[in-house]
Amino acid sequence: MFINWKLREINLKIVYYGPSLSGKTSSLEYIHSRTHPESRGELISLKTREDRTLYFDYMQFKMGEISGLKPRFNIYTVPGQVYYRGTRKLVLKGVDGIVFVADSQLNRLEENVDAIKDLYQDLEELGYVPREVPLVLQCNKRDLPDIVPIPTLKEQLGLNGVPTFESIAVDGEGVLDGLKTIVNSVVTKARGKINPSPVSLGEQSD
Amino acid sequence: MKQGLHIPEELLNQIEYILAHLAEKAHTDSIVLADISGQVISQQGIMDEGTPDVVAALAAGDVAAMSELSKRIGENDPHGSFFHEGESKSIYLHNIAGSFILIVIFRAETPIGLVRLFAKRAVEQLLTITEEFEEAMGPVTTFIPDDFSTGVTQALEDIFPDD
Numbered sequence: 001m002f003i004n005w006k007l008r009e010i011n012l013k014i015v016y017y018g019p020s021l022s023g024k025t026s027s028l029e030y031i032h033s034r035t036h037p038e039s040r041g042e043l044i045s046l047k048t049r050e051d052r053t054l055y056f057d058y059m060q061f062k063m064g065e066i067s068g069l070k071p072r073f074n075i076y077t078v079p080g081q082v083y084y085r086g087t088r089k090l091v092l093k094g095v096d097g098i099v100f101v102a103d104s105q106l107n108r109l110e111e112n113v114d115a116i117k118d119l120y121q122d123l124e125e126l127g128y129v130p131r132e133v134p135l136v137l138q139c140n141k142r143d144l145p146d147i148v149p150i151p152t153l154k155e156q157l158g159l160n161g162v163p164t165f166e167s168i169a170v171d172g173e174g175v176l177d178g179l180k181t182i183v184n185s186v187v188t189k190a191r192g193k194i195n196p197s198p199v200s201l202g203e204q205s206d
Numbered sequence: 207m208k209q210g211l212h213i214p215e216e217l218l219n220q221i222e223y224i225l226a227h228l229a230e231k232a233h234t235d236s237i238v239l240a241d242i243s244g245q246v247i248s249q250q251g252i253m254d255e256g257t258p259d260v261v262a263a264l265a266a267g268d269v270a271a272m273s274e275l276s277k278r279i280g281e282n283d284p285h286g287s288f289f290h291e292g293e294s295k296s297i298y299l300h301n302i303a304g305s306f307i308l309i310v311i312f313r314a315e316t317p318i319g320l321v322r323l324f325a326k327r328a329v330e331q332l333l334t335i336t337e338e339f340e341e342a343m344g345p346v347t348t349f350i351p352d353d354f355s356t357g358v359t360q361a362l363e364d365i366f367p368d369d
Contacts, residue, residue, distance in 0.1 A: 002245040003212035006219070010350070011245045039365055041256035044264065055271075058263045060256065061365065066357035069350070074245065074263065090270035094243025176366045180359075187358045191350050 001096050001190055009070045012186050013094050014179075017119050018101035019111035020052070020080030023140035023169035027101060028057050028077050030172040031179055035061050052081065056091045073183060080115070089122040097134040097186035099178050101169070102157065104139045104147040109156060116157045134185035137164040138178040143171075211241060217335060218248060224331045225250040232324040233316050235295060238262055238309040239332070242269070247306070265309045269301050285329070289318060298322065300329055306336055 002011040016024040025045065032043040039061050046055035057077040062070065078088040100119065102112045123130040137159050139150055154160050163181045167174030213221075225237045229250045236251025238258045244266030249258045272288055287300040291314075298310040298321050308329060312321050 001211070002241060002247070004218065004247070005212060006215045013243060013245070034366060036365060041259055044260055046264075046267075055267045056263075058260070060259050063358065063361040063365070066361060067351035067354040069354060071358055071361075072259075074259070076263075086274055087267075087271075090267065093266075093270075094241065094245065180362050180366065183362055184355070184359055187355045191352075191355055 002094075003069075007070070008065070008068060009072055010190070011072045011074060012096045012183075012190070013074045013076065014097045014099065014182055014186065015091055015095045016075070016077040016099045016101055017088070017092075017115070018078075018080060018140075019103055019108065019115040020082075022080060022101045022103040022108070022112075022115075023138075023167070024077040024080065024101045025057050026169035027099070027138065027140075027167070027175045027178075028059060028075060030169060030175045031061075031075065032059050034172065034176065035059075039063070052079070055079065055087055071187070082114075085118060085122075088118070089125065092119075092122050092126055095123075095128075095133065096190070097136075097182045099136045099138050099182050100157075100159070101138045101140050101167075102153060104141045104153065104166075105144055106146045106148050109148055109153070112153070113156055116159070134182060134189050135159070135162055136178050136182040136185065137162050138167050138169075138174065139164060140167045140169050142166040142174075143168045211245075213247065220335055221248045221332065222250070224328050224335070228310070228324050228328040232310070232312065232321045234310050234312045234321065236311045238265070240265060240307045240309065242266060242301075242305050242307060251311070261309055261311075262307070265299055265307050269299055269307050272299075273301065273304075287322070287325070289321075291318075298325055300325055302329055302332055302336065306332065308332065 016027055018024050032040060041060040044058045060072055060074050062072040076091050078091045100116065120130040123133060139153055150164060154164060165174045165178045169175055221239060225239060225248060229237055236253050237249060238246060238261050239248045240246050240262035244263040246258045246262045276286055285301060289296060289298040294314055296312055296314060300308040302308060308325060310321055310325055
């Protein structure tokens with residue numbers, strides 16, 4: 001979080017984190033497509049020749065003045081491939097909230113578990129208390145066969161009690177629910193009123 | 207690194223003065239001061255709306271990558287700098303104490319030596335200022351108005367109405 005008191009801007013950083021090909025970039029592309037052009041910045045994607053995320057994807061959306069402050073949300077994705085761990089860590093610097101995009105397919109369960117372990121380790125190394133960073137779980141690819149039931153996925157990831165949304169990112173389904181929840185959690189945390197389990201429409205019970 | 211940063215107006219004025227001086231002396235096109243996570247703190251020169259934010263985000267990635275590269279060859283200097291030479295415009299990046307990034311964009315006809323000289327002077331001045339951030343900082347949460355959260359929730363619904 002960075003507050004510029006001269007411009008009365010409050011900048012908050014949200015990172016979409018998860019294993020490779022889980023739908024992080026698709027989620028951001030959908031968010032960008034649904035944001036009014038006047039409220040959004042350019043969508044920047046640094047991709048490899050194979051169209052995989054190399055550094056990160058980035059966009060900003062802003063709101064008008066609220067209670068004398070102008071909120072600006074900087075949204076990033078991380079590259080999911082295992083060997084880009086260093087890049088993931090640098091994108092997490094200064095993070096205020098995380099959307100963990102899990103791949104719901106049964107054969108990707110292990111990658112999801114590895115990714116959440118990496119996330120917590122990276123956060124610790126950056127000086128955070130991982131469990132205190134606002135986090136939303138977005139279970140993606142719910143339209144595919146052989147998917148893990150939500151309660152099992154949450155348990156395996158150690159994310160029971162975390163706000164959870166089912167999504168089909170390529171169609172945008174569930175993406176905005178996750179975004180709205182993390183934004184609200186981040187702002188609530190910024191106010192110092194930590195609400196460990198904000199209740200939202202579409203949230204799954206354990 | 208800091209996980210919350212708020213900078214009082216008087217410090218921002220000092221930063222603006224330093225950046226303006228650098229712009230004038232080194233004949234730069236535009237300057238952005240960002241924190242190491244890629245958030246814009248201050249800027250000089252004309253840029254399209256939103257461009258400084260993108261520049262800062264990309265520079266943060268660049269600086270982080272360059273720091274890692276430096277470590278691989280046995281260098282561990284938190285004040286490292288590097289530049290990209292373009293056909294019409296070039297970019298000079300300076301890592302300030304591992305916490306901030308000075309991004310200077312200048313025309314190809316401007317000598318890099320001039321930019322480097324005045325940028326280093328600006329960095330020395332900025333270093334003093336950034337140390338003051340620590341002293342000026344307090345709990346960020348005490349400054350955010352009570353009704354801010356509800357206002358954001360409403361604005362979210364306006365930006366992203368339910369289908």
